[in-house]
Amino acid sequence: MRRAIALEVLRQRFPMRDIETSRLLLRAWRVNDAAEAASVFRYASDPLVGPRAGWPPHASVEESARIVRDVLAVENNWAIIVKFEGDGPVGSIALKPFSSQLLDCFDSAPELREHFGRLAGEGALEVGYWIGRSLWGRGYMTESLGAVLEYAFGTLGAPAVWGLHFASNDGSGRVMEKCGMAPAFEQRDVAYPLVGESHDTVCRLVTADQWDSVR
Numbered sequence: 001m002r003r004a005i006a007l008e009v010l011r012q013r014f015p016m017r018d019i020e021t022s023r024l025l026l027r028a029w030r031v032n033d034a035a036e037a038a039s040v041f042r043y044a045s046d047p048l049v050g051p052r053a054g055w056p057p058h059a060s061v062e063e064s065a066r067i068v069r070d071v072l073a074v075e076n077n078w079a080i081i082v083k084f085e086g087d088g089p090v091g092s093i094a095l096k097p098f099s100s101q102l103l104d105c106f107d108s109a110p111e112l113r114e115h116f117g118r119l120a121g122e123g124a125l126e127v128g129y130w131i132g133r134s135l136w137g138r139g140y141m142t143e144s145l146g147a148v149l150e151y152a153f154g155t156l157g158a159p160a161v162w163g164l165h166f167a168s169n170d171g172s173g174r175v176m177e178k179c180g181m182a183p184a185f186e187q188r189d190v191a192y193p194l195v196g197e198s199h200d201t202v203c204r205l206v207t208a209d210q211w212d213s214v215r
Helices: 002-013 034-044 061-072 100-108 110-120 140-154 170-178 208-214
Strands: 024-027 077-082 091-096 125-131 160-166 182-192 197-207
Touching: 024 140, 034 061, 077 140, 091 140, 100 110, 100 160, 100 182, 100 197, 110 160, 110 197, 125 140, 140 160, 140 170, 140 208, 160 170, 170 197, 197 208
Parallel strands: 125 160
Antiparallel strands: 024 077, 077 091, 091 125, 160 197, 182 197
């Protein structure tokens, strides 16, 4: 319920817009578009992509089309497009209210909420992302995250942005580190039911003040 209300508030106050960088376009998802679904399936069917973020590989183009429609095509969830290499999505990046994993952590450990105060309260956001394996190591994800953090602080006025990654996923940790997101605490044995696994998870944080100094 809290997540739905927060999403609706964001939608009403700040209608989603495209974000452009030197090499990338972050745009809204195209629902019921066969080419869109085919591009997502190309990258999201890779068994080394989704499970690193807690979701299973896509099994068919039809499944990718459903996930675009029912999961990805929401406010402040952008399709990542590499300019001059076609118009098909190669990944996604989203700003959202806290996930159930992060909410459960703060709800079960009141001392964390007390320690972080307003940085874990109203207006704070969480970022999530993935990108196709053939694009790894080329700086695209760092470029996307930097642009979205600028939007979070400059347009949405967020006091802080949080991010989660598996402790074993060094690549995602490096992306966040490059964008000023420092480790805040670690969760042990967090359940990820979509893949039927539990993972130690690193929770990272960058505040608006910190972003001003690293941007």
